């Protein structure tokens with residue numbers, strides 16, 4: 001039974017869902033890094049929010065971990081490249097808290113425009129400072145949105161409802177989508193120049209870190225307001241401090257900080273700064289959404305192999321997972337076959353899908369082929385990182401789906417081009433899901449893949465089969481199945497022999513020295 005650790009403050013519904021699906025769960029919030037490292041080896045799944053940092057050290061200790069589930073959106077607290085390298089799927093819940101976070105940004109904009117927290121504190125002190133709190137009207141003001149994805153778009157809709165003008169900077173926002181949303185797509189400098197309020201809604205990446213810095217403040221209107229409900233680190237805090245001191249920035253509303261938890265920060269000293277402790281996603285509605293989603297997604301993966309909202313792997317729906325399972329096996333056999341025969345650098349891989357296979361979600365199958373193909377070359381490859389590893393090694397990978405009706409109701413063919421040659425292998429599935437190799441190097445054959453096989457390429461001349469049988473028999477090796485195929489009489493022939501047990505090197509050497517043998521390979525699956 002898989003075991004999951006919930007290491008952040010998720011709704012109790014997450015635990016209930018895991019348990020209802022037969023998964024053992026521990027919820028331990030507030031573990032130190034060392035405590036997490038000491039415990040993580042026990043678990044197949046880790047469910048987190050933003051507090052748990054899934055670093056290289058944690059991943060190195062996570063010897064059983066298969067999935068990290070982020071109950072929320074931002075995954076900057078997870079070292080995704082390292083998780084990918086370790087074959088750990090990282091998933092999030094990309095929509096569950098977006099409305100709630102957008103509402104927080106709008107609430108923060110109102111709060112800073114009307115100084116609500118400051119007025120509240122003053123009123124409680126019995127001061128009744130009606131003249132001190134002179135606000136700013138939002139209607140007709142320009143809101144600049146940096147990052148107009150899910151949350152940014154909801155903020156835009158709400159702001160338009162408030163009769164604000166909205167300009168947005170987002171390199172990936174299409175002009176059509178901007179028109180649909182009713183926002184004006186602008187360059188970043190123009191946004192800085194025109195906006196009365198600036199709100200950030202990008203992930204924290206190398207491309208966005210420090211986007212609001214001293215140079216940016218210099219371009220802004222005097223008296224601008226800054227709202228950050230995305231990530232600390234997008235706004236350079238020391239530059240914001242200087243801009244508040246100079247009066248360039250009239251006020252800032254921050255939900256996120258360069259260092260969290262933010263228990264000490266120079267910005268606390270400013271009366272015109274509003275601070276919340278990373279509350280963007282903190283509503284009952286959002287927390288129920290993200291906890292339920294993450295638990296269901298993680299359980300689907302751990303129990304059925306279904307992959308939803310993964311950041312480092314192709315999706316596999318719960319409906320597809322059982323249909324894909326026999327194909328995954330076939331994909332691994334074809335990839336493994338080709339990989340074990342490959343002796344020089346791979347340049348190109350073409351994976352063709354025909355008949356029923358062409359109707360499937362083929363990306364996971366392609367990943368399974370690549371994993372098995374690259375496995376003989378490297379231990380560190382897995383289903384999750386195989387496409388990235390192939391890309392890093394400049395291997396050109398293509399998937400081709402054929403509409404045509406072939407000889408088989410379903411067929412997968414893997415063609416590998418190396419520095420020296422091009423080789424192809426094809427397989428099919430029987431109705432019961434059993435896989436068969438049906439073609440190697442264009443030669444028809446019908447072979448079931450077993451743990452230990454000997455693959456021989458020879459010239460089709462009399463005597464070879466008898467000689468081969470004699471060598472195997474003399475070595476005490478039992479032949480489980482013997483499959484033969486040939487190009488044409490007297491031309492190239494192949495033999496695929498399944499052996500019960502391992503095949504010693506000297507036996508392979510003896511086969512290699514038989515007349516007319518061109519290639520001999522021991523294949524292990």
Ligand SMILES: NC(=O)C1=CN([C@@H]2O[C@H](COP(=O)(O)OP(=O)(O)OC[C@H]3O[C@@H](n4cnc5c(N)ncnc54)[C@H](O)[C@@H]3O)[C@@H](O)[C@H]2O)C=CC1
Pocket residue numbers: 072073074075094097098101146147148149150151152169170171172173201202203204207208229230231255256278279280281282
């Ligand atoms: N305060 C909180 O509690 C919460 C914070 N967040 C943060 O909000 C962020 C945004 O969330 P979503 O809108 O759901 O993500 P999203 O992926 O839908 O949108 C992000 C947008 O940023 C854009 N972008 C990427 N690089 C950019 C750049 N250099 N300049 C401008 N735009 C760029 C993308 O094109 C995309 O449209 C999350 O990554 C997370 O860090 C999310 C939820 C709660």
Ligand SMILES: O=C(O)C(=O)COP(=O)(O)O
Pocket residue numbers: 049050051071072073074075097278279280281282
């Ligand atoms: O979903 C996100 O990206 C958030 O920042 C929410 O963070 P939290 O789950 O509240 O720690």
